[in-house]
Amino acid sequence: MNIKNCKECGKLFQYDGISRLCFKCRKKDDEDFRKVKEFLYENPKETITVVAEETEVSEDKILRYLREGKLEIVGDNPGILLDCESCGKSIRTGRYCDQCAHDIERGLKSGFERQERPRKDLTKNRMYITEMKKNRK
Ligand SMILES: [Zn+2]
Numbered sequence: 001m002n003i004k005n006c007k008e009c010g011k012l013f014q015y016d017g018i019s020r021l022c023f024k025c026r027k028k029d030d031e032d033f034r035k036v037k038e039f040l041y042e043n044p045k046e047t048i049t050v051v052a053e054e055t056e057v058s059e060d061k062i063l064r065y066l067r068e069g070k071l072e073i074v075g076d077n078p079g080i081l082l083d084c085e086s087c088g089k090s091i092r093t094g095r096y097c098d099q100c101a102h103d104i105e106r107g108l109k110s111g112f113e114r115q116e117r118p119r120k121d122l123t124k125n126r127m128y129i130t131e132m133k134k135n136r137k
């Protein structure tokens with residue numbers, strides 16, 4: 001038997017080789033994900049701050065969904081922006097832009113390499129996030 005600590009609540013659970021979350025947290029995570037997805041479907045232009053407030057799902061979690069490729073930014077939402085972890089280009093989902101993902105796959109680039117990144121487009125979004133963090137208890 002394979003017992004692990006749940007990444008979310010720290011409780012021991014039987015690991016099934018798929019998720020590092022216990023059954024309870026996994027269910028909660030699925031529910032959160034559905035809430036965010038539904039909210040974004042109805043309100044595709046909202047900023048991540050609003051999405052987090054309305055769905056009561058933390059911004060970190062929403063960003064994680066995006067990074068994991070579970071969630072995709074619909075249309076041209078200026079409120080939610082992800083940047084390619086390699087070149088900083090705006091992307092809709094995942095961790096890298098198509099070009100970098102391709103390069104990394106071919107071994108041309110290390111996934112951890114960071115270059116000078118253009119920041120202009122992201123400033124607004126980052127500000128929202130920082131403000132939100134400041135307001136947390
Ligand atoms: Zn748990």
Ligand SMILES: [Zn+2]
Nearest residue numbers: 084087097100
């Ligand atoms: Zn890139």
